[in-house]
Amino acid sequence: MKRCKGEEIRYNRGVDNRNPLKGIFLILFASVAFAMMGVCVKAVSSSLSTMEVVWFRAVVGLIIFIPWMFWRKISFRGRHPFFLSLRAYSGFFALLLNFFTIRHLNLATAVVLNYTSPIFVMLLAIPFLKEKISWDTVLLFLISFVGVVFLAKPEFSLKGLPFTSGLASGFFAAIAYVTISYLGRFESPFTVIFHFTFWSALLSTPLTLVHFRMPFGPDWIFLIGAGVFASAGQWGMTKAYFHGDASVISVFSSVAPLIAYLFGFLFWQEKLTSLANIGMLLIVVGSALLSVRYQKTHGV
Numbered sequence: 001m002k003r004c005k006g007e008e009i010r011y012n013r014g015v016d017n018r019n020p021l022k023g024i025f026l027i028l029f030a031s032v033a034f035a036m037m038g039v040c041v042k043a044v045s046s047s048l049s050t051m052e053v054v055w056f057r058a059v060v061g062l063i064i065f066i067p068w069m070f071w072r073k074i075s076f077r078g079r080h081p082f083f084l085s086l087r088a089y090s091g092f093f094a095l096l097l098n099f100f101t102i103r104h105l106n107l108a109t110a111v112v113l114n115y116t117s118p119i120f121v122m123l124l125a126i127p128f129l130k131e132k133i134s135w136d137t138v139l140l141f142l143i144s145f146v147g148v149v150f151l152a153k154p155e156f157s158l159k160g161l162p163f164t165s166g167l168a169s170g171f172f173a174a175i176a177y178v179t180i181s182y183l184g185r186f187e188s189p190f191t192v193i194f195h196f197t198f199w200s201a202l203l204s205t206p207l208t209l210v211h212f213r214m215p216f217g218p219d220w221i222f223l224i225g226a227g228v229f230a231s232a233g234q235w236g237m238t239k240a241y242f243h244g245d246a247s248v249i250s251v252f253s254s255v256a257p258l259i260a261y262l263f264g265f266l267f268w269q270e271k272l273t274s275l276a277n278i279g280m281l282l283i284v285v286g287s288a289l290l291s292v293r294y295q296k297t298h299g300v
Contacts, residue, residue: 060227113166
């Protein structure tokens with residue numbers, strides 16, 4: 001689809017039009033929206049399959065973004081199909097695994113496990129970017145790892161699979177976030193969101209049809225809410241990474257676990273043990289510091 005001149009100029013300018021303060025505000029907005037999405041997902045997790053919730057979330061997003069893109073004459077195809085596909089597939093698996101984790105664990109734990117993405121960014125940098133391990137990196141890894149162990153201890157006995165899926169969602173999210181930061185120099189944020197949402201809907205359709213269960217009553221409200229809040233969060237998160245370095249923006253996304261903790265306590269009276277709370281704190285601090293170090297090393 002034809003791209004308007006203003007948009008073409010804007011995204012050709014690359015990092016020149018970035019606004020770090022705007023990026024910080026947008027990631028805070030996105031954190032609240034994603035926490036509300038988690039509330040909606042957990043509300044229907046006992047009555048609908050995880051894949052069906054993923055499908056509804058994606059379809060609602062398409063309904064929201066496609067008319068907007070037509071109106072603004074924004075390209076659906078984009079100019080970097082490989083990286084758009086990489087962001088889409090990694091985002092889909094991160095979303096699916098995150099929803100599965102939310103279904104089986106408390107909301108705060110699920111969000112913190114997804115927030116381990118900066119840890120995986122560093123791990124990926126070692127083999128692919130040939131980064132050498134320094135003592136401070138090892139220390140930050142140990143801090144984050146101890147946090148994971150503390151957080152996992154209450155869950156290992158009966159809920160090992162959901163815990164593992166939560167860590168896997170953080171891994172795929174790391175791939176998605178770094179890819180978004182790269183695409184921000186060349187593509188419209190709506191093109192990036194469309195690819196992710198379109199492929200999420202398409203990939204989740206077969207299993208949704210096999211295990212489809214018609215939503216009933218309040219389920220519709222929560223499903224639509226999940227789609228709306230996810231779309232708002234996706235827009236805010238994507239725009240945030242367009243306006244600032246991935247490592248800087250990810251530091252401010254650390255408010256997400258706190259918001260999820262408050263919502264989990266408010267709606268489901270979820271409580272974590274003292275050991276789990278310490279684990280959450282160690283993961284957030286370790287991940288944030290790893291993000292800062294990654295920026296200083298690579299300037300992503």
